Amino acid sequence: MSAALWPVTGQIVTALNRANGTDMFNDDTPDHETAMRLLKVTEEAGEAAAAYIGMTGQNPRKGTTHSAADVADELCDVIIAAAVALHSFTTHPPAVLGAKLHAAARRLTADQEADHA
Template sequence: MDDMIWDAARRWQRFLDEQNGNDPLEIACRIMKITEEAGEATQAWIGVLGQNPRKGVTHTTDDVVGELADVVFTALVAIASLGADPQKAIHDVVTKANGYIPTS
């Protein structure tokens, strides 16, 4: 990920702090926002599958990708809101995940 992404996450965190404060309830709302965005990704996937017979196919895989990207970015903002470095957090989790993949 390039620096623009990390900078944007921190910029959004500062903007939200200025607009809404950063007390525990506000931080909780930012964390819950991740779940809201994940729900939108799920809704889009259901729309791709046409799983709801009343609605049929309502979304594309591009819609799903966009919603998943919203989840990721919202999580980066929440991480920054907790006072952590989003770039380090992602680096650490990728390093951990890579440890589970066998090397051959």
């Protein structure tokens, strides 16, 4: 994982808090602001899906409009938006994501071992 992810998303959170007059860590954040940060993840995922549709030319009216690089770029936006939103639900986003990644790795290892048994 990029070493820049958490410092940069922390800066984004700080900038959003400042711009919107909120404080994510003192429960002064309106539910609306939290919802907007969560919905941003969905918006970015939709843009990734649209880029994939454009890459595969699945819209006959538009044809091929995007590249694999465009899809990758949109997926990065999803990751960033999710990391920013994660700050709304925990004061330790790196630890929460790390634990989730380790759990996924353990499940993968267990599944692979079961397949070879």
